[in-house]
Amino acid sequence: MENKEIANIIVQLTDKLGITVSEVTKIFIDAQQKLAMVDIIMLLFVITTTIAVSVFTLKLIHKNKKEERPDSKVSITDEDIIMPTAIVTFITILFCLVISTLLVTALYRLVAPEYMGIKDMISTFIP
Numbered sequence: 657m658e659n660k661e662i663a664n665i666i667v668q669l670t671d672k673l674g675i676t677v678s679e680v681t682k683i684f685i686d687a688q689q690k691l692a693m694v695d696i697i698m699l700l701f702v703i704t705t706t707i708a709v710s711v712f713t714l715k716l717i718h719k720n721k722k723e724e725r726p727d728s729k730v731s732i733t734d735e736d737i738i739m740p741t742a743i744v745t746f747i748t749i750l751f752c753l754v755i756s757t758l759l760v761t762a763l764y765r766l767v768a769p770e771y772m773g774i775k776d777m778i779s780t781f782i783p
Contacts, residue, residue: 669777680774684747687771694763698756705752710745 670677717737721730730737765772 669774683774687768690767691764691771694760694767698760698763702734702749702752702756706745706748710741710746713744714741728774 666677666680670680714732714737717740718730718732721737723732732738761772
């Protein structure tokens with residue numbers, strides 16, 4: 657969709673709602689900081705959860721391998737410790753990304769309800 661069409665839709669919407677285009681612009685600008693904060697929080701959620709699960713898995717597998725083979729040296733860099741940890745880390749990243757993708761819209765609606773309301777109204781005009 658072209659910018660001209662979007663501008664026409666916003667003008668039509670503001671006329672029907674009885675607000676000015678500058679008010680809509682202010683709502684969109686005010687919402688940007690809130691939306692950025694939600695995005696940063698979601699990114700931090702993915703990173704911290706992935707690191708925590710990876711470290712926990714690495715320690716747990718290392719401890720179990722030490723208990724299985726008490727007489728031999730078990731290193732954290734052994735392939736039978738690293739591979740399961742890498743698989744768990746990959747699954748954790750995918751799981752966190754899915755959760756954050758599902759939650760981001762709900763969080764946007766909580767922190768910037770006016771923005772999301774206007775955005776939903778605009779999307780009804782777009783075929």
